[in-house]
Amino acid sequence: MCELCGYAPSGLNPQTCLEARNELFLYTLAQPRPPFIHQLAVDAYSAQHLRENATPITKLFPLMGLFMVCEQGATGLEVQMAHKRKAGDVDRKNWPNPPIHPSPFLMNVGDVLRETEGLDRDRAIHKWVVSTWASYAYIHDIIRAFCS
Ligand SMILES: [Zn+2]
Numbered sequence: 358m359c360e361l362c363g364y365a366p367s368g369l370n371p372q373t374c375l376e377a378r379n380e381l382f383l384y385t386l387a388q389p390r391p392p393f394i395h396q397l398a399v400d401a402y403s404a405q406h407l408r409e410n411a412t413p414i415t416k417l418f419p420l421m422g423l424f425m426v427c428e429q430g431a432t433g434l435e436v437q438m439a440h441k442r443k444a445g446d447v448d449r450k451n452w453p454n455p456p457i458h459p460s461p462f463l464m465n466v467g468d469v470l471r472e473t474e475g476l477d478r479d480r481a482i483h484k485w486v487v488s489t490w491a492s493y494a495y496i497h498d499i500i501r502a503f504c505s
Pocket residue numbers: 359360361362363364374375406
């Protein structure tokens with residue numbers, strides 16, 4: 358079992374969390390709808406695998422994506438463009454370094470892979486994003502301020 362996201366292999370699902378991620382990313386990279394859903398999968402997966410000693414950008418970018426999707430209704434494409442803009446921020450040295458506490462997640466990559474490809478899986482990815490964002494309620498204010 359993955360100690361960070363809680364992924365446990367079952368049925369035909371891959372043996373490890375990383376293999377499950379790779380399988381999902383192969384799928385999301387090929388999807389035309391909604392725009393660039395791959396970014397949502399990348400950010401949800403990354404946000405579930407953060408460690409306290411990660412760099413600020415490693416922590417902030419996935420959480421920024423989750424914030425934009427959950428609170429601003431952004432698409433993956435919009436998140437990707439915002440990441441690119443933010444990466445050029447001249448104020449980068451003053452970025453916050455949010456604390457990361459181990460937290461249980463309601464869904465992980467395995468729950469998404471179990472859904473049928475297509476709209477069902479798109480919906481599962483969105484639910485995965487929403488539930489992951491909810492697990493970080495203790496740093497929502499930091500992320501909101503970072504994105505404003
Ligand atoms: Zn994991």
